[in-house]
Amino acid sequence: MKFILRMLTWWNGQTIGTQLYTWRNGTLVGEDDLGNKYYTKGEKRWVIYNGPIEGSRVPAEWHGWLHYTFDNRPGDNPLPTKTWEKPSLANQTGTADAYHPKGSMIAGNGKTASDYEAWQPE
Numbered sequence: 001m002k003f004i005l006r007m008l009t010w011w012n013g014q015t016i017g018t019q020l021y022t023w024r025n026g027t028l029v030g031e032d033d034l035g036n037k038y039y040t041k042g043e044k045r046w047v048i049y050n051g052p053i054e055g056s057r058v059p060a061e062w063h064g065w066l067h068y069t070f071d072n073r074p075g076d077n078p079l080p081t082k083t084w085e086k087p088s089l090a091n092q093t094g095t096a097d098a099y100h101p102k103g104s105m106i107a108g109n110g111k112t113a114s115d116y117e118a119w120q121p122e
Contacts (some may be wrong), residue, residue: 014048022048030075032059034090038066038073056091 014022026039026046034057035050045066047058058066061074092098100106 018046018048022046029073030062032062032074033087034059036062038062052090054090056089059088 022039025041027041028037029040030038032038036058037048037050039046039048045068047062047066049057051057059074061079064070064079065073
């Protein structure tokens with residue numbers, strides 16, 4: 001079953017076609033801190049994710065390289081960073097680490113904040 005899913009779907013990891021193309025034609029140019037691997041062949045650039053296929057799991061410097069914002073790969077010429085910058089994180093929506101503002105039902109154990117007023121038509 002897993003083999004069939006790999007042949008027909010991309011969201012369960014790289015497809016067989018992508019894996020074969022990468023093996024035959026891809027040149028590994030780097031890997032990020034999350035374990036994603038980046039390949040190129042001529043002008044074509046792509047990423048093989050280490051884990052879930054989620055665009056937010058690509059750090060900013062590699063995103064710029066993938067989208068031809070700059071030609072130097074991040075390992076050769078790292079982007080300047082500011083002291084206030086935080087490390088790149090994948091989208092946390094739907095996970096236990098998701099942000100829940102004060103007064104939300106999840107953060108308040110099923111109780112909403114008392115300052116919330118529902119809209120009422122006039």
